[in-house]
Structure formats: C-alpha cells, structure tokens
Amino acid sequence: MSTSKPARTGDYRLLWTSLLVFGLVGLSLNAFGRKAGMANRFVEIESMERIEVADVSTVVAGSSRTAIPEITEWVDPKDPRIAAGAVKPIPGVAPITWQVRSLVSAKDAAATDEARANGDASAPEIVRSPIDSIGVWVAAFLTLGIFSFLYRDNPWYKIAESVLIGVSAAYWMTNAFWSTLVPNLFGKLVPDIVREIAIPKLLPSESPNADFALAVVPLILGFMLIWRLAPRGGWISVWPIAFIIGTTAGLKLVSAVEADLVAQAVATMKPLVVLAQSSESATTAANTINFWGTVGSVVGLIGVMTVLVYFFFSLEHKGAVGKTARVGVWFLMITFGSAFGLTVMGRITLLAQRFEFLFNDWLNIG
Amino acid sequence: MLQRTIPILILAASGALLIIAYFSPFTTSWGEVVVDWFNVLAAVAYVLGAGNLLAVNLEKVSARRAGWAYALLTLLSFGAMLAFGLFKIGAVPNADNPNVHFAGSYESTQSAFGWVYEYILSPLTATMFALLAFYVASAAFRAFRAKNLEAILLLGTAFIILLAQTAAGMFLTGWIPEASMFAFLRLDWMKVAITEHIQTAGMRAITIGIALGIAATSLRLILGIDKSYLSKN
Numbered sequence: 001m002s003t004s005k006p007a008r009t010g011d012y013r014l015l016w017t018s019l020l021v022f023g024l025v026g027l028s029l030n031a032f033g034r035k036a037g038m039a040n041r042f043v044e045i046e047s048m049e050r051i052e053v054a055d056v057s058t059v060v061a062g063s064s065r066t067a068i069p070e071i072t073e074w075v076d077p078k079d080p081r082i083a084a085g086a087v088k089p090i091p092g093v094a095p096i097t098w099q100v101r102s103l104v105s106a107k108d109a110a111a112t113d114e115a116r117a118n119g120d121a122s123a124p125e126i127v128r129s130p131i132d133s134i135g136v137w138v139a140a141f142l143t144l145g146i147f148s149f150l151y152r153d154n155p156w157y158k159i160a161e162s163v164l165i166g167v168s169a170a171y172w173m174t175n176a177f178w179s180t181l182v183p184n185l186f187g188k189l190v191p192d193i194v195r196e197i198a199i200p201k202l203l204p205s206e207s208p209n210a211d212f213a214l215a216v217v218p219l220i221l222g223f224m225l226i227w228r229l230a231p232r233g234g235w236i237s238v239w240p241i242a243f244i245i246g247t248t249a250g251l252k253l254v255s256a257v258e259a260d261l262v263a264q265a266v267a268t269m270k271p272l273v274v275l276a277q278s279s280e281s282a283t284t285a286a287n288t289i290n291f292w293g294t295v296g297s298v299v300g301l302i303g304v305m306t307v308l309v310y311f312f313f314s315l316e317h318k319g320a321v322g323k324t325a326r327v328g329v330w331f332l333m334i335t336f337g338s339a340f341g342l343t344v345m346g347r348i349t350l351l352a353q354r355f356e357f358l359f360n361d362w363l364n365i366g
Numbered sequence: 367m368l369q370r371t372i373p374i375l376i377l378a379a380s381g382a383l384l385i386i387a388y389f390s391p392f393t394t395s396w397g398e399v400v401v402d403w404f405n406v407l408a409a410v411a412y413v414l415g416a417g418n419l420l421a422v423n424l425e426k427v428s429a430r431r432a433g434w435a436y437a438l439l440t441l442l443s444f445g446a447m448l449a450f451g452l453f454k455i456g457a458v459p460n461a462d463n464p465n466v467h468f469a470g471s472y473e474s475t476q477s478a479f480g481w482v483y484e485y486i487l488s489p490l491t492a493t494m495f496a497l498l499a500f501y502v503a504s505a506a507f508r509a510f511r512a513k514n515l516e517a518i519l520l521l522g523t524a525f526i527i528l529l530a531q532t533a534a535g536m537f538l539t540g541w542i543p544e545a546s547m548f549a550f551l552r553l554d555w556m557k558v559a560i561t562e563h564i565q566t567a568g569m570r571a572i573t574i575g576i577a578l579g580i581a582a583t584s585l586r587l588i589l590g591i592d593k594s595y596l597s598k599n
Contacts, residue, residue, distance in 0.1 A: 050464045074464055096464040101476050132475060135485030142486060146493040150500060162436040164490040165419070166443025171487055173416045174451025174479065176409035178472075185406045198468040200460075218403040222410035229417045235369045238596060239376055240407055245587060245595055246377035247404040250384025253584035260577035264570045292550075296563040303567025304574075311575045328571075330519055335568025337520040338560050340506070341527025347499035354496045357489070 030363060038364040039140070041132030042109035043101040045125045050074040051095045053087040103132065140362040143354055185222075188215035268304045272297045303331040374590050381588035419444065450478035523560060530557035 031038050054072045072090060081087045104112075104126055115123040145160035187194045187202050188211040195202045205211045221240040228237035274293030309321060310328030317325045360366035380400055387397025423437040449455065456477040457470035472479040512518045529535040530553040539552045549555050586592040 048459075048461065048464075050461065052465070074462060096459065098459050098464070100458055101474075103475060131481070132485075135475070135481055139485045139489040143489050143493045146490060146497060149497065158433070158436050159439060160490060162439040163443045163486060164494070166440040166445075167447045167482060167487050168491070169412075169416055169419050170444045170447030170451060171483065173412040174448060174472075176412040177452060180405050180409035184402055185409075197466065200463040200466050200469055214399055214402075215406075218406035218410075221403070221407055222413075225407060225410050226414055226417065228414060229421060238369065238373045240410075241595060242373035242377040243380050244404065244407055244411075246380035247384060247400055249377070249584035249587045250381035251401070251404075252580050253381070253588075254385060254388045256577040256580040256584075260573045261581070264574050264577070268570060292559075296559065299563050300567040300570075303564055304571045307568055307571030308574065311571065329516055331564060331568045331571075333516045333519040334523045334560060334564045335572075337523025338527050338565040339569075340502075340520070341524040341531075342561075344499065344502055344506075344524075344528060345531050347496060347502060350492055351496040351499045354489075354493050 030365070034364075036364055039133045039136040039362050040106055040364060041129045041136060042104050042106060042126050043129040043132065044104050044112075045127060046100045046102070047097065048100055049077055049095050049097045051077050052090045052093045053079070053082065054090055055087060101129065103129075136362055140358060143358060147354075185215055185218060188212060189219065268301060270297060272301065302327070307331050370593075370596055373596060374593065377595075378588050378590060381584065385588075416444070416448075447479070447482055450482060455479070456481075526553060526556050526560065530554050 027038075051074065052072050053075050073087075074096070075081070075087070077095070079087070082089070109126045112123045112126045142160045142163065145156040148154055149157040182194060182198055183202070187199065188205070191202060191205065191208065191211075221243060224236050225240040226237075227233060272294065274290040274297055276288040276290040276293075306324050306328035308328070310317075310325040310332065315321050356366065383393070383400055384397050387393045387400075420441065423441050426437040427434045427441065451472060454468055454470055454472045454477065457467075457472045457479075458474050458476055460466065460469040460471070463469045471477070473483070474480045475484045506524075510517070510521055510524075512521050529538070535553040539554075542548050542552050544552070544555075550559070583592070587595075
C-alpha cells in the first residue's frame with residue numbers, strides 16, 4: 001500500500017504564484033534595472049526615393065502625365081541618365097519616398113554608434129526598433145509556451161499551438177497565392193490586370209488566346225477540387241484528384257527511376273581499388289593504393305548488395321541468402337543508428353538555438 | 367462513367383503524357399503545360415486545406431464545444447495572417463515599380479506578414495522541432511536495449527555518432543595523431559567512416575528499394591490496376 005501523501009492543491013498554488021512573482025520581479029529588474037536592457041532590436045534605416053522618368057524625346061515642357069503614352073520607368077533621382085540627359089522626369093508626377101528598415105545585430109549597432117560619435121558621416125543610420133523588440137517578447141512568450149508542454153499539457157501551450165496552426169495555414173496559403181496562382185493562373189487569364197496591380201514585369205504572351213484557354217482548365221479543376229467542401233457531390237472533386245495523382249505518378253516514375261534507381265546504381269558501380277591522389281607525381285599516384293579508401297569502397301558495395309538481398313522477398317531467407325540478408329540487417333542497423341545520432345544532434349542544435357534566443361536576444365544576458 | 371471511368375482516364379492520360387514528354391522532345395511543351403496545371407491545383411489545395419480548417423474550427427466555436435476558445439484563436443490567427451499576406455500590409459515597395467502596391471515584398475520584418483513570420487511562425491516551428499530532442503532522447507532511453515547483436519550495432523553506432531559531434535569526443539580521442547596507424551580509433555575518423563561508407567551504402571540500398579516501389583506504384587496507378595483513390599467516393 002502506498003504511504004505517500006497526495007500534495008494539496010494549495011501547495012501547488014503557492015509554488016506557482018511564488019514562481020510567477022519571482023519571474024516577474026526578475027524580468028522587471030532585468031528590463032529596467034540594467035542599462036543594457038533586454039529584447040533589444042536595432043534596424044538600419046535606408047531612405048528610398050523614386051521619380052518617374054521617360055525618354056527625353058517624349059517629355060515636352062508643360063505636358064501633363066496623360067499626354068505621355070510611352071513606357072516610363074521609376075528611377076533613383078541620382079540616376080546618371082538624368083544628368084546625362086537621356087531621360088527626363090515627367091512633370092506633375094510626385095516622387096515616391098519610403099524607408100527600408102533592415103535588422104542589424106547589437107554589435108553592429110554599437111560599432112556604428114561609435115563611428116558616428118567619432119564623426120563618420122558615412123556610417124548608416126541605426127536606431128532601436130520598438131516593434132521588433134515587441135516581436136522578441138512575443139517570440140519568447142510563445143517559445144516558453146511550447147516548452148511548458150514538457151511539464152504537461154496546459155493553456156499556455158495550447159495558446160501557442162493554436163496560433164501556430166492558424167498562422168502556418170495562412171502562411172502557406174498566402175505563398176501559394178502570390179507565387180503560383182497570381183503568375184501562373186491569373187497572369188494568363190487576366191494579364192493586363194495582373195500587370196497593372198501586382199506584376200508590372202509580367203511578360204506579354206505570344207499567344208494570349210491559347211494561354212487563356214489553357215488556364216481555364218486548371219481554373220475549372222480548381223473549382224471542382226474545392227467542391228469537396230460541399231455537403232453533396234463529393235465525386236466531383238475526384239476528377240482533379242485523379243489529375244493530381246496521375247501527374248504525381250508520371251513525374252515520380254521518371255524522377256525515381258532516373259535520380260534514385262539509375263543514379264544510385266551508377267554510384268555503386270565504381271572501381272573497388274582506390275588509388276592514392278598525389279599532387280606531386282601522377283605516376284606515383286597511379287601505383288599507390290589508398291588502403292582505407294579501398295576498404296570503404298568494398299564495404300560500400302557489400303552493404304548495398306546485402307541490404308538489397310534483405311529487401312528481396314521473392315526468395316526465402318534461408319541458407320546463403322539468409323546469411324547474406326543477415327549481413328544486410330547489420331548494415332541497416334548501423335545506418336539507422338547513424339541516422340538516429342545525426343537526427344538527435346540536429347534537434348539538440350535547434351534546442352541550443354532556442355536557448356541562445358532566450359538568453360541572448362530576449363534576456364540579453366548571454 | 368462520370369465517377370469512375372473519366373477519373374481513370376484523366377489519371378492515365380496525365381501520367382502517360384508526362385512519361386512520354388520525358389522521352390520525346392516533341393511533347394516537352396505538353397508536359398510543361400500539365401506541370402503548370404498541377405502547380406495551380408497544388409496551390410488550390412491550400413485553399414481547400416484552409417477551407418477545411420475554417421469549417422472544423424467554426425463548427426467547434428459555434429457549438430461551444432470543449433476548447434472552442436482555442437479554435438477561435440486559431441481562426442483569428444489564420445484570418446489576420448491571411449489578411450496581412452493577401453493585402454501585403456506594410457509591404458516594402460518594389461524599387462522598380464513603387465507605384466504598384468501589390469508588387470512590393472511582404473517578406474521583410476517591416477511588413478506585417480514578415481513580422482509574424484519572424485516573431486511568431488519561425489520561433490514556434492523551431493521550438494516544436496527542438497522539443498522533439500527531449501522526446502527522442504526519452505523514447506530512446508526507454509526503448510533501446512542491447513539485447514542482441516543488431517541492437518548493439520544500432521546503439522553503438524548512435525553512441526559513436528553522438529559522441530563524435532561533441533567536445534567530449536575530441537577530448538577522448540583527439541590526442542591520437544591523424545597520420546598514425548591508430549587514426550582509425552579517433553571518433554571523428556569513425557564518424558566519417560560510418561556516414562560515408564556504411565550509412566551511404568545502407569541509404570543507397572533503401573533509396574533503390576523506394577525507387578522501385580515508386581515506379582511500381584506509379585505504373586499500377588497509370589495502368590488503372592490500382593483504383594483505391596476512387597473507393598471513398
């Protein structure tokens with residue numbers, strides 16, 4: 001019979017409240033009590049300006065923007081072609097200005113501050129970025145939320161998880177929209193509109209009618225695919241699904257045979273005896289055997305052949321075949337062990353990076 | 367006919383066309399058209415996924431089922447990120463065409479979309495994967511037992527690979543001269559030998575097996591032998 005006494009809820013409440021209070025006090029002291037502060041982010045600000053210009057022969061003094069039908073372009077006011085007289089700003093068109101803010105490290109920011117203090121006017125303008133500092137706080141909050149799952153499932157983790165699902169779905173959908181649907185679908189259905197509002201450099205088609213007709217097919221298939229969400233007529237979506245499966249099968253069949261089957265077989269069929277490479281004399285190199293290289297080649301060939309024998313199920317794994325397959329299993333175990341070790345190290349590297357973020361970027365105590 | 371024959375024909379035609387396009391230069395452009403359609407449909411599949419996400423979570427919220435507040439948070443996150451991305455809110459103008467709003471880049475942290483990527487999506491994804499370090503280690507500790515030769519090989523290899531990538535690995539065997547006949551006892555040497563020769567051989571055989579499997583499955587689909595994709599409809 002167990003004699004351990006169950007912990008009372010009040011004990012845990014006191015523990016968590018104490019942790020929360022100490023945590024908040026510690027964070028406040030770290031944020032406001034130190035000159036260096038925490039969650040600092042710095043940006044380099046670059047001012048940009050563009051003016052609309054046209055070929056000098058088309059711009060007549062006093063003419064309005066609408067009177068210039070020729071192709072124009074937006075250039076830097078310091079563009080040498082303006083000074084050379086090749087192009088001329090279009091009268092009545094206001095320049096467009098904006099700022100480009102690029103994140104820089106605290107080290108670079110400090111170096112630039114020092115350079116500016118020493119009178120270097122060419123040093124870029126670097127300022128603190130409150131919006132990015134808020135971002136660091138948000139990232140730290142969510143990172144700790146995910147780590148809190150190590151204790152147990154809790155609301156903090158669930159908040160982080162819910163945000164991840166929503167943001168991730170929207171991220172991929174947005175990327176698919178701008179990188180595929182706009183240029184490959186809308187760019188062929190309504191190229192003028194796409195050129196006007198999204199991709200000014202969209203190349204004109206040599207056969208716009210054929211492109212339009214060809215783009216209608218995926219449009220219809222796309223609608224049929226979305227029909228899957230409708231309560232009735234689910235079979236309609238089978239047509240695009242069949243197209244997707246067929247295309248994948250066609251692409252994969254060729255690429256798997258070419259890149260995986262043939263290429264891997266070719267890579268296996270190498271000379272077993274490896275000669276030493278010497279920069280001094282080609283003759284010497286031709287006569288010297290690289291012992292470990294040769295062993296590696298032999299082991300590699302034996303590994304591939306024995307593992308393939310293990311995967312060959314048309315023969316019963318008995319006798320010589322069984323023994324060969326057993327050697328194949330040893331190779332597989334070493335492969336899996338190696339893959340496991342590399343995977344664990346990859347995850348630990350990621351973990352270290354998250355701790356680096358928390359201690360360096362957020363707490364600023366690294 | 368509509369529900370079975372036409373999908374089988376569509377699958378066979380699209381698959382066969384791509385295989386023919388690979389071998390015949392006269393049909394390469396046909397293959398490119400089919401791949402373009404495929405890319406568009408793959409993008410539409412994201413819309414389908416988003417629609418499904420909306421349907422599931424909206425139902426949860428409207429029925430006030432357990433955890434509906436988290437479903438609402440998912441919907442809000444999804445809606446906000448989608449609006450940031452589709453409308454390119456705060457996007458940096460395109461230097462060549464600053465007058466065209468949607469030509470701007472939404473990937474820098476200056477834009478709302480880029481900010482959410484940098485400070486929400488990227489840290490969350492990285493931390494999720496980092497969390498696996500604990501679970502992989504925990505599962506390995508509970509499951510790995512050196513009870514036979516195969517298990518010993520797996521454990522031993524994992525141990526060597528892990529140790530070779532740490533400072534302890536260099537400390538233990540780094541003193542052995544690289545040019546000596548005992549260099550093969552160095553952990554870094556062992557790691558290279560294992561990954562370059564044995565692991566490569568194992569992965570090569572696995573890759574060949576997978577390629578044969580893909581080729582066989584693809585042929586079964588294109589020839590209409592495998593019709594499992596029709597079964598749910």
